[in-house]
Amino acid sequence: MAPRQLSPLVLALGGAAAVLGSVLFILWKTYFGRGRERRWDGGEAWWGAEPARLPEWDEWDPEDEENEEPALEELEQREVLVLGLDGSGKSTFLRVLAGKPPLEGHIPTWGFNSVRLPTKDFEVDLLEIGGSQNLRFYWKEFVNEVDVLVFMVDSADRLRLPWARQELHKLLDKDPDLPVVVVANKQVRAVGGWLRPVGLDPQVPGRGQGAQ
Numbered sequence: 001m002a003p004r005q006l007s008p009l010v011l012a013l014g015g016a017a018a019v020l021g022s023v024l025f026i027l028w029k030t031y032f033g034r035g036r037e038r039r040w041d042g043g044e045a046w047w048g049a050e051p052a053r054l055p056e057w058d059e060w061d062p063e064d065e066e067n068e069e070p071a072l073e074e075l076e077q078r079e080v081l082v083l084g085l086d087g088s089g090k091s092t093f094l095r096v097l098a099g100k101p102p103l104e105g106h107i108p109t110w111g112f113n114s115v116r117l118p119t120k121d122f123e124v125d126l127l128e129i130g131g132s133q134n135l136r137f138y139w140k141e142f143v144n145e146v147d148v149l150v151f152m153v154d155s156a157d158r159l160r161l162p163w164a165r166q167e168l169h170k171l172l173d174k175d176p177d178l179p180v181v182v183v184a185n186k187q188v189r190a191v192g193g194w195l196r197p198v199g200l201d202p203q204v205p206g207r208g209q210g211a212q
């Protein structure tokens with residue numbers, strides 16, 4: 001029997017997904033540079049660093065400029081990849097970190113979304129890649145480029161916890177040394193525990209697990 005022909009719609013969707021992936025990859029490379037060396041040091045918890053504070057207008061004195069801290073462009077950068085299934089709360093997390101109110105309803109991220117947070121010593125770039133199924137394929141391309149992975153889990157979405165677990169473990173297989181923070185989101189709506197369903201032991205040192 002002759003093999004079935006792929007419909008033009010399937011071909012077009014496949015082509016669009018491939019183009020989107022390539023664009024994502026090029027943008028990422030342009031944005032963060034190629035082959036970053038991970039600068040993780042367990043004793044150096046840079047995310048606890050004091051946020052940069054801009055001076056109040058009446059505090060500003062031009063004579064202080066010589067003693068000023070390095071300009072933002074001179075600061076070292078840290079890259080944080082924020083992944084998780086669609087609807088787990090990645091965009092909301094980034095918005096809240098950037099001091100913006102959460103959006104009403106779920107507006108899927110069809111590519112990526114980023115926030116830059118200055119701290120006293122570093123600039124931290126957080127990059128979300130959308131969690132819909134056709135974008136998950138590209139996640140693994142980025143894990144070796146970042147300093148930390150934040151993996152967002154919707155604690156209330158119990159039916160999809162095994163999928164979340166599977167996706168997380170695929171990423172960890174790709175880079176076993178990657179520092180990971182698992183955020184158990186939407187806990188108010190969840191019933192029961194969450195860490196074990198995603199396959200991580202809360203007692204294992206070296207894998208930070210955050211909970212919201």
Ligand SMILES: Nc1nc2c(ncn2[C@@H]2O[C@H](COP(=O)(O)OP(=O)(O)OP(=O)(O)O)[C@@H](O)[C@H]2O)c(=O)[nH]1
Nearest residue numbers: 086087088089090091092105106108109130131186
């Ligand atoms: N109750 C509750 N709802 C949340 C929380 N965080 C996000 N949401 C809601 O969950 C829905 C999805 O949130 P998003 O931040 O868009 O999810 P996402 O992970 O970025 O989804 P994709 O971009 O599709 O991968 C939205 O309706 C949010 O308002 C939370 O902590 N608690």
Ligand SMILES: [Mg+2]
Nearest residue numbers: 090091108109
């Ligand atoms: Mg999103």
